Amino acid sequence: MTPGLLIVVSGPAGVGKGSIVRKMMDYDENIVLSVSATSRPPRATEAEGVNYFFKTREQFEAMIKNDELLEWVEYCGNYYGTPKEWVCREVEKGKVVVLEIEVDGASNIRRLFPDCVLCFVIPPDFKELENRLRGRGTETDDSVKARLTRAIEEFKLIDKYDYLIMNDTIENAADSFFSIIRSERMRTSRNQLMIDNFKNLNRSE
Amino acid sequence: MTPGLLIVVSGPAGVGKGSIVRKMMDYDENIVLSVSATSRPPRATEAEGVNYFFKTREQFEAMIKNDELLEWVEYCGNYYGTPKEWVCREVEKGKVVVLEIEVDGASNIRRLFPDCVLCFVIPPDFKELENRLRGRGTETDDSVKARLTRAIEEFKLIDKYDYLIMNDTIENAADSFFSIIRSERMRTSRNQLMIDNFKNLNRSE
Numbered sequence: 001m002t003p004g005l006l007i008v009v010s011g012p013a014g015v016g017k018g019s020i021v022r023k024m025m026d027y028d029e030n031i032v033l034s035v036s037a038t039s040r041p042p043r044a045t046e047a048e049g050v051n052y053f054f055k056t057r058e059q060f061e062a063m064i065k066n067d068e069l070l071e072w073v074e075y076c077g078n079y080y081g082t083p084k085e086w087v088c089r090e091v092e093k094g095k096v097v098v099l100e101i102e103v104d105g106a107s108n109i110r111r112l113f114p115d116c117v118l119c120f121v122i123p124p125d126f127k128e129l130e131n132r133l134r135g136r137g138t139e140t141d142d143s144v145k146a147r148l149t150r151a152i153e154e155f156k157l158i159d160k161y162d163y164l165i166m167n168d169t170i171e172n173a174a175d176s177f178f179s180i181i182r183s184e185r186m187r188t189s190r191n192q193l194m195i196d197n198f199k200n201l202n203r204s205e
Numbered sequence: 206m207t208p209g210l211l212i213v214v215s216g217p218a219g220v221g222k223g224s225i226v227r228k229m230m231d232y233d234e235n236i237v238l239s240v241s242a243t244s245r246p247p248r249a250t251e252a253e254g255v256n257y258f259f260k261t262r263e264q265f266e267a268m269i270k271n272d273e274l275l276e277w278v279e280y281c282g283n284y285y286g287t288p289k290e291w292v293c294r295e296v297e298k299g300k301v302v303v304l305e306i307e308v309d310g311a312s313n314i315r316r317l318f319p320d321c322v323l324c325f326v327i328p329p330d331f332k333e334l335e336n337r338l339r340g341r342g343t344e345t346d347d348s349v350k351a352r353l354t355r356a357i358e359e360f361k362l363i364d365k366y367d368y369l370i371m372n373d374t375i376e377n378a379a380d381s382f383f384s385i386i387r388s389e390r391m392r393t394s395r396n397q398l399m400i401d402n403f404k405n406l407n408r409s410e
Contacts, residue, residue: 120393126406155403163391164399176391182384186368188325194369198360201331 002030003190004091005181006113009100011121012151014133016167020121021098023174024181031181032090034099037063040078053083070112071105084112096181103157110160117184119177120161124168126151207235208395209296211318212386214305216326217356219338221372222305225326228379229386230303236386237295239304242268245283258288275317276310289317301386308362315365322389324382325366329373331356 011017025031037053039060048054060079063069072081082099090097106118123129133144163180167173216222230236242258244265253259265284268274277286287304295302311323328334334356338349368385372378
């Protein structure tokens with residue numbers, strides 16, 4: 001069986017993380033998006049275990065206390081976080097779980113899940129990031145400025161990541177991302193069972 | 206500039222290393238085969254620096270003494286080895302240098318060239334390796350047995366390698382190999398200059 005994998009993707013707002021991940025998921029049905037837990041009540045269209053794992057505040061706070069979350073945030077009065085158990089189960093099944101998070105959470109995920117792979121998406125250059133944020137048409141000038149200032153802070157943490165994915169075009173970036181997944185699954189450290197089979201061969205076989 | 210890379214490929218006789226590398230070289234003109242030094246006299250069709258770097262025995266022995274070779278062997282009375290300087294120069298130019306060597310040499314290459322990537326090619330299963338060796342039609346029964354015994358010894362050193370490339374078909378294996386090259390070139394540790402540029406940005410730019 002091909003080994004499972006937890007892939008973390010970070011990068012500044014506007015760099016195109018979501019588009020790259022969506023494009024790349026078409027390449028391999030074993031690639032799945034991480035499902036978050038939340039204390040927010042479900043909307044009519046949302047299903048348990050598909051969009052979110054729905055929890056009460058008390059349940060969520062117990063998960064925080066018991067270190068059951070790879071990362072979590074409180075946003076507009078609701079908790080959001082990634083349940084470690086679900087990720088572990090999917091990876092054990094051989095799935096590639098993709099988790100899109102802020103840079104602050106990446107170190108914590110490596111601590112709780114040492115075999116994870118950390119990818120950082122960069123724009124071709126900084127000006128291009130500004131153009132993309134303005135191109136959205138939904139950001140005020142102040143909001144663009146705030147996001148660019150935040151991007152500069154995020155760049156300072158790039159060294160924590162394993163790989164840089166340059167988003168020059170969505171197609172190239174999705175190909176690059178998929179190369180990382182393919183090659184990480186070929187790591188000797190992730191294929192110990194197969195290696196042991198080869199190491200234990202003898203001429204009688 | 207995309208970073209250069211030294212890729213070492215090992216694997217048992219008959220596993221198809223040569224075919225995979227030749228196929229994969231069509232994918233990117235930056236992939237080059239390592240050029241060996243030898244004390245063997247040039248043949249009429251051979252050109253200096255293309256097929257080999259031709260050296261006298263004395264010159265070659267001086268290279269050994271001065272640690273100028275990534276690996277070397279003596280075979281049928283002639284020396285063969287990989288000049289470190291040539292590899293370094295090509296990698297600095299941004300080339301991906303592919304070096305096919307025996308398992309014994311791999312550890313030494315990592316010592317002299319810590320940033321190298323070690324790949325080991327495995328057959329889908331052991332029986333298939335035997336079939337391929339017999340299928341060559343050039344091997345005696347004793348020679349097949351000797352090669353298989355040697356393969357079992359080589360498998361014991363797989364843990365020294367970074368990646369396993371399964372050669373189920375040449376096309377798949379060449380794709381796998383190329384994924385490794387692509388992703389290794391995206392490693393943050395190989396892109397420090399680009400990272401420093403992003404880290405040194407400030408809002409005035």
